[in-house]
Amino acid sequence: MQRLLIGFCALFSLAAQAAPLTPPQGGQYAIIVQGNNGVEFARHADQMIAPASTMKVLTALAARLELGADFRFATDIQAQPGAKQGDAINGDIWINFVGDPTLSRMDLLALFKQLGVNRIKGNVYVNTGAYNGYERGNGWSWGDQTLCFAAPVSSVIIDKNCAYGTITATQIGKPAVGNVATGVPIGIGADNVEVMSYGDMARQFCALEVDMAKGNFYELKGCITPNKDPQGLRFAIHDVEAWGWDNIRWAMDRAGIKHDGLLRVTHKSPDNAETLGTHYSVSLPVMLAKMLKKSDNLYADTFLKTVGRHYYNKPGSYRSGTMAVRAILTKNGIDLGNATLADGSGLSAHNLISARQMLSVLNFIQKNDAELGLIKLLPSSQVDGTLAWRRSVTAPMMKNKVHAKTGTITGTSNLVGFIDTAGGQRKAFVMFQRGLSQDPATHERYRASKAAWPWTVFEKGVLESIYQQQPIQIADQG
Structure with missing residues (x-):
């Protein structure tokens, strides 16, 4: 009797798990899954879809390949050789900002304290030449x-x-x-x-x-x-120039430095300038972890512009950054084809990529993980980042099994990364959902009841099918 009951339960479980998954009404989706022997499942995998914050996966890979693990942002203060005499600088100084997303007011204060002076007898030049072009991406809301x-x-x-x-x-x-x-x-x-x-x-x-x-x-x-x-x-901040000047004045005042000249903006510093103080950011892997786990847009777009600056040896911009990302990935055998890259964060509505193109990025990351170490920087289900509480991965069996980047903007819910299956295999997957919308009454009912959104239920079913190494069955709506 016990053996019969176990067999019946197993059959019931398989039948329940085999029930087709229902995608959200009116929405569109694209899914592709790859195991050890190639693509195991693909549906709508060549449709072009806005990646939202999953764009950060491309940005992270390009930054790691181009800048290297030892890269740090360096913000410094320079003067003409010999200008520093005792407790004064007799001449101008240049503050060379490089788009360091980690730089704080207290870091700026510490940088001025490195000078060891109480007077600057000249102008203070704010060098903004590291980047040019727009401060926000085309297609941002x-x-x-x-x-x-x-x-x-x-x-x-x-x-x-x-x-x-x-x-x-x-x-x-x-x-x-x-x-x-x-x-x-x-x-x-x-x-x-x-x-x-x-x-x-x-x-x-x-x-x-x-x-x-x-x-x-x-x-x-x-x-x-x-x-x-x-x-x-x-x-x-709306007025970046005023923000910079005001914080520089604050830092000099707190450091006890009197200033006799003017504050001015420039786009370069003298070739023969002497560096009097430098602030270094943390290393690239630490910053990439923050960008990926917390989905930090500012970090992502500073990396994009910095990659463009480094690759072309010209001021970084959205244009040079996106072109550099494509060139770097192409050089490493990743063909993005007709994908459109508009920024590094995924905020832009102009970004478009297919699930198959995104999978090619994931395949490279997985193949070279021993050298790149990017998978461990992704959010992990029920552990950290944007997957700590994502409702599609809250089942006990899914803890620390999904390592993936989320991507959410209005009407879009994406997830791309890797699943460690019950059988011990690591599979790359891409799941894009777009056109997600409900009538006001239905939306309010879901919100008030705190029920899982239909797209969350669909995502959960797909992920658990992959984890359990079962066929993904989807009941497409006509």
């Missing part, structure tokens, strides 16, 4: 410009070009007040913010909005509900 995940990618990056503030709105009908921490060089205005109940906000279709102005002043407007505590705000 204009509505994201105030948000820190879309901060400007410039040669001057300080505190990730993101600033913090608060808004205090304690009582309905009373004015709101905007505040920033002492010394942070931005301004917040809240005179045009109304404090009202959530119901009134909904009836008036009102929300908190922000306008940006030169000099990094943020004018808040619209509505907000009352709260006894200040509510945190984060703003992407």
Whole structure:
């Protein structure tokens, strides 16, 4: 009887697992899976789809190949030879910013302290020549410009070009007040913010909005509900030049350095200049781990521009960076064909790539993992990064079995990477989903009940089929 029961359970389990998976209604998908003997499953694998943040996989590979594991960003201060005399610099200095995404205000202060002086008798030149062109990518949403995940990618990056503030709105009908921490060089205005109940906000279709102005002043407007505590705000820097100057003034003041000249922008430093102080970032693998696990857009696009700068020996830009990425991958046998690369982060709606093209990138990463070490830098299911809590990989058997990059923008949910199967095989996979949408009532019902979204359920079924080494069966809708 026990043997019969076990057999029945096994048959029932197989039958349940074999039930076809249902893709989200109205959406499109592309899936491709590769094992030891080649492609095991492919559906719509040649459709061109926006990769969203899975674009960072290409950026990481190109950066690792071009820059090397020992690469570090170096931000330095230079002067003419012999200009430093005792506790003063008799002449101009050049601060050479190189787009280091890790550089903080405190790092800048420490850099000035390295000079060991209390006076600069000349101009301070801010060298922004590492990059040129646009600070944001073509195809980025204009509505994201105030948000820190879309901060400007410039040669001057300080505190990730993101600033913090608060808004205090304690009582309905009373004015709101905007505040920033002492010394942070931005301004917040809240005179045009109304404090009202959530119901009134909904009836008036009102929300908190922000306008940006030169000099990094943020004018808040619209509505907000009352709260006894200040509510945190984060703003992407709008005026990078002013941000750089203001932070340099702050650092010199904190370092006790008086300055007799002007602050000016330049695009180069003298050929024979003497380096008086240098700040180094952490190594490339550490930064790539941050970029991939946390899906950091600023890191990704600084790597893109830096790869372009390094490859062509010219100022980095989105144009030179995307061309360099394609050239580097082509040189290593990865043909991106008709893929469109617009940035390094995946924020741009102009990016397009097929699942099969993305798989060729994954195959190279897996084949050369002993040398490159990129797979361990990807998020791991139930362990870290964007896969720590992703609902498609929460089954106990999936813990630390999926090593993959997520990619999410409105209407799109992507996942690309590797699965360690129950049989001990590591398989590369690409799963793109787009056109994901619901009517307002259905969307609200899912949100309120906290039920898994249909695209999450579909992704979960595909991943678990791969893990269990079962055929992927999909009930395509007509």
